Amino acid sequence: MLFISVLISLVMVAPGDLVISEIMYNPDGPTLGSDEQYEWIELCNIGAVPLQLDGMMLSDGGNQLFLESYILDPLFRVVVAADRQSFSEAYGTGITIIPWDGVWTKLSNSSDTLLLYSSNGLVLDELAYSDTWGLAAGDTTRSEADGRGSSLEKINLQGMNTEDNWAPSIDWACPDTDPETGDPVCWGTPGSINSAE
Ligand SMILES: [Ca+2]
Ligand SMILES: [Ca+2]
Numbered sequence: 279m280l281f282i283s284v285l286i287s288l289v290m291v292a293p294g295d296l297v298i299s300e301i302m303y304n305p306d307g308p309t310l311g312s313d314e315q316y317e318w319i320e321l322c323n324i325g326a327v328p329l330q331l332d333g334m335m336l337s338d339g340g341n342q343l344f345l346e347s348y349i350l351d352p353l354f355r356v357v358v359a360a361d362r363q364s365f366s367e368a369y370g371t372g373i374t375i376i377p378w379d380g381v382w383t384k385l386s387n388s389s390d391t392l393l394l395y396s397s398n399g400l401v402l403d404e405l406a407y408s409d410t411w412g413l414a415a416g417d418t419t420r421s422e423a424d425g426r427g428s429s430l431e432k433i434n435l436q437g438m439n440t441e442d443n444w445a446p447s448i449d450w451a452c453p454d455t456d457p458e459t460g461d462p463v464c465w466g467t468p469g470s471i472n473s474a475e
Contacts, residue, residue: 290325290327291325291329291396291400291402292325292400292402293400293401293402293403294324294325294402294403294436295323295324295325295327295329295402296321296322296323296324296325296329296331296334296350296394296402296403297321297322297324297394297402297403297432297435298319298320298321298392298394298403298405298432298439299320299321299322299355299431299432299435299472300319300320300429300430300431300432300447300466300467300468300472301317301318301319301320301385301392301405301407301429301430302316302317302318302319302385302429302430302465302466302468303317303385303386303387303390303407303409303423303430304385304387304409304423304424304425305317305425305465306425306426306427306454306463306465307425308454308457309427309454309463309465310368310427310465311364311368313360313384313385313387314360314361314382315360315361315364316360316361316364316365316368317359317360317382317384317385318357318358318359318360318365318468319336319357319358319359319385319392320355320356320357320358320466320467320468320469321350321355321356321357321358321376321394322353322354322355322435323350323351323352323353323354323355324352324353324435324436325352326352327352328349328350328351328352329349329350330347330348330349330397331345331346331347331348331349331350331356331376332345332346332347332348332397333345333396333397334394334395334396334397334402335380335393335394335395335397336358336378336383336392336393336394336395337383337392337393337395338383338384338385338386338390338391338392338393339391339393340383341380341381341382341383341384342380342381342383343358343378343379343380343381343382343383344378344379344380345358345376345377345378346376346377346378346379348374348376355374355468355469355470355471356374356375356376356469357373357374357375357376357468357469358375358376358378359375360382362375362377365468368465369465369468372469373468373469374469387409387424387425388408388409389406389407389408389409390406390407391404391405391406392404392405392406392407403439404439405439406439407430407439407444408441409421409423409424410441411423411430411441411444411445411446412424412428412430412444412445412446421446422446422447422448423446423447426456426458426463427454427456427462427463427464427465428446428447428448428449428464428465428466429446429447429449429465429466429467429468430444430445430446430447431444431445431446431447431466431467431472431473431474431475432444432472432474432475433445433472433474433475434475435475444474445474446474447464447465447466447467447472447473447474448464448473448474449464449465449466449467449473
């Protein structure tokens, strides 16, 4: 039965089935650590069938990384981490992290475009974000997602990757405080439903 499901998913995977649901593009240095160790990407299967992730690719147009074998059931989420060991040390070991080959697709701290491809080269999702996302018009401070602890979360997973459909996380795991504001510093909701959903 499992084998049949995999075959079906390989045939039917289409844009919109698997989405980039959350990114940590600029981890908070003082409480979490460096970009090289603590950037991560969350993927969610919003389609109707299990998806085999083997061979799917994430890229910013330069670096490419290829996901290893994992069957992701509908409505479940997984994490692709820059450094699996660092991620597990920070977030614990209860979150599914997908191994990958290639070169980490560095997430710029200003703006970047992140592309998700199927194993046969179809673009499944594309996210062109900016560090201004999450700031009100005219606000010249930094977004909570811009190195202040929060991740950037998609609000409606079925919706477009526009600025108004993404927001800094306002989550529940807040291990520290922001030295600038004294507010709680959170690190997003990897592997779990988004706080902004
Ligand atoms: Ca970064
Ligand atoms: Ca999440």
